[in-house]
Amino acid sequence: MTAGPPVALRHPACGWWVEEAGTTAPDLPLTGPVDADVVVVGAGYTGMWAAWCLLDADPATRVVLLERDQAGHGPSGRNGGFCKGLWLNLPVLVDQFGDDEALAVGYACEEAVEAIAAWCEAEAVDAWFTAGGYLSVSTSPLQDDIHMSAVAEAARLGVPDAVRALGPDEVRARFAAPAARGGVLAPGATIQPARLARRLRDALVRRGARLFEHTPAVRIEERDAGVVVETPGGAVRAERAILTAGPALVALAPLATSLTVGSSHMIVTEPVPDVVAHYGWTRGEAVIDRRTLLHYLRTTPDGRIAFGWAGGRPALGGRVRGPVLHDARAIARAARHLTELLPEVRGRTIEAGWGGPIDISPTTLPAVVPLGARVDAAYGFTGRGVGPARLIGEILAARAAGIQNERTRLPLVGRPDGSVPPEPVRWAGASTVRAALIRCDEQEARGEQPDPIARFVADLPRRLGITVGR
Ligand SMILES: Cc1cc2nc3c(=O)[nH]c(=O)nc-3n(C[C@H](O)[C@H](O)[C@H](O)COP(=O)(O)OP(=O)(O)OC[C@H]3O[C@@H](n4cnc5c(N)ncnc54)[C@H](O)[C@@H]3O)c2cc1C
Numbered sequence: 001m002t003a004g005p006p007v008a009l010r011h012p013a014c015g016w017w018v019e020e021a022g023t024t025a026p027d028l029p030l031t032g033p034v035d036a037d038v039v040v041v042g043a044g045y046t047g048m049w050a051a052w053c054l055l056d057a058d059p060a061t062r063v064v065l066l067e068r069d070q071a072g073h074g075p076s077g078r079n080g081g082f083c084k085g086l087w088l089n090l091p092v093l094v095d096q097f098g099d100d101e102a103l104a105v106g107y108a109c110e111e112a113v114e115a116i117a118a119w120c121e122a123e124a125v126d127a128w129f130t131a132g133g134y135l136s137v138s139t140s141p142l143q144d145d146i147h148m149s150a151v152a153e154a155a156r157l158g159v160p161d162a163v164r165a166l167g168p169d170e171v172r173a174r175f176a177a178p179a180a181r182g183g184v185l186a187p188g189a190t191i192q193p194a195r196l197a198r199r200l201r202d203a204l205v206r207r208g209a210r211l212f213e214h215t216p217a218v219r220i221e222e223r224d225a226g227v228v229v230e231t232p233g234g235a236v237r238a239e240r241a242i243l244t245a246g247p248a249l250v251a252l253a254p255l256a257t258s259l260t261v262g263s264s265h266m267i268v269t270e271p272v273p274d275v276v277a278h279y280g281w282t283r284g285e286a287v288i289d290r291r292t293l294l295h296y297l298r299t300t301p302d303g304r305i306a307f308g309w310a311g312g313r314p315a316l317g318g319r320v321r322g323p324v325l326h327d328a329r330a331i332a333r334a335a336r337h338l339t340e341l342l343p344e345v346r347g348r349t350i351e352a353g354w355g356g357p358i359d360i361s362p363t364t365l366p367a368v369v370p371l372g373a374r375v376d377a378a379y380g381f382t383g384r385g386v387g388p389a390r391l392i393g394e395i396l397a398a399r400a401a402g403i404q405n406e407r408t409r410l411p412l413v414g415r416p417d418g419s420v421p422p423e424p425v426r427w428a429g430a431s432t433v434r435a436a437l438i439r440c441d442e443q444e445a446r447g448e449q450p451d452p453i454a455r456f457v458a459d460l461p462r463r464l465g466i467t468v469g470r
Contacts, residue, residue, distance in 0.1 A: 049393025072197025132284025134188025263312030273303030362418030
């Protein structure tokens with residue numbers, strides 16, 4: 001085990017990306033009653049894309065957005081910036097939906113990424129969109145076969161370029177980490193997540209959406225042929241409501257056993273372009289390894305490395321606070337893992353570390369779930385929402401406008417299969433499984449077979465019909 005690099009570690013509450021993007025003064029909270037055609041609760045990517053698509057289809061739509069904090073300061077502004085579809089999850093898609101629907105979802109998510117690129121172009125937004133591909137790298141013999149089922153499914157379904165196997169030399173030509181073995185490559189890009197969120201917020205306000213920040217929705221009720229959303233200082237009466245509050249949705253009784261809230265932590269180095277060049281990692285690939293609690297890493301235009309670890313602690317009762325937002329041990333572990341993977345980073349400064357919640361669905365796939373005649377909720381991105389949130393936003397907007405089309409007919413609409421145990425059993429179970437997964441991942445990384453007890457515990461979610469990681 002090696003010591004980690006020096007960790008200067010500022011802990012910007014909303015992450016380094018939000019600082020880099022620059023913050024604005026928040027919009028005023030809602031005071032008093034207001035009418036709307038559609039009220040959107042939660043201004044992360046999903047809610048903001050829904051609002052954007054509503055206004056795109058009909059600029060006269062009266063859209064109100066309610067945001068508990070500031071738009072885009074939650075996971076949407078502090079994630080790894082991997083902007084990609086779900087091709088690597090093709091086996092899960094096939095298992096859940098069958099061949100044809102799996103392909104339809106795969107293409108729709110790919111088009112969502114293209115739509116984000118096109119939006120940045122059309123709105124002159126510099127969100128650092130870099131289409132360098134999405135590279136999954138095996139870093140131990142026990143990881144070699146993981147993701148090969150996605151390659152096989154892509155070939156079987158006639159989309160071989162969606163997930164392509166790379167030999168060790170091809171991987172090293174892109175990412176020459178000492179432990180890198182084979183890999184697979186899927187389409188994908190990186191973005192600066194907070195720049196995208198911030199500019200989307202600004203564009204919505206320019207387009208006429210009414211945004212109220214520091215305005216939590218506290219009660220939602222279908223009433224008098226409409227829906228009323230109450231906040232501490234006012235209320236919105238609307239025709240339709242779209243609930244895109246991310247992990248906070250677990251507080252709604254109908255979703256209490258459909259959602260688990262975990263966490264992920266990230267660090268960013270000082271600019272290290274020489275290290276990036278040393279590893280031949282110069283095409284902008286978004287890289288993951290194949291741990292169950294995976295590492296995800298990417299570069300920035302000024303040569304920093306942003307590195308995340310998906311092994312954060314679960315949130316008891318879905319409460320987003322404490323170690324879910326900032327876990328010094330998870331950050332230190334991420335710093336150590338980065339040095340183990342890329343030893344040339346040793347001695348360089350880690351400038352910042354931060355964390356955020358992850359909304360995990362039992363299938364690992366996002367879903368649009370009707371909660372009444374006039375209310376839809378969307379959740380369950382499982383750490384993969386940057387690209388798919390654009391698609392889910394489009395679906396939410398179409399449904400709110402009463403439109404049925406090929407997007408609203410995708411099988412992502414409807415409650416996902418499976419459920420998770422109620423609290424506190426869920427938290428205790430998730431914490432135990434997490435500890436076992438960390439142990440298995442560490443043993444695999446050393447080239448050892450995971451010990452049978454840890455493997456048994458780590459496998460429990462699968463036996464219960466819950467998909468975890470990879
Ligand atoms: C550290 C980290 C790294 C990640 N890396 C990646 C990655 O590289 N690629 C990827 O695809 N995904 C990644 N993700 C996941 C990705 O960020 C999410 O899937 C995506 O941002 C989900 O967007 P959203 O709009 O659904 O939710 P959120 O971004 O969570 O937005 C929900 C909003 O609702 C607000 N809200 C909550 N309760 C209320 C209320 N009562 N009233 C009003 N507003 C409310 C919140 O403040 C928040 O702003 C990562 C997540 C984290 C935390």
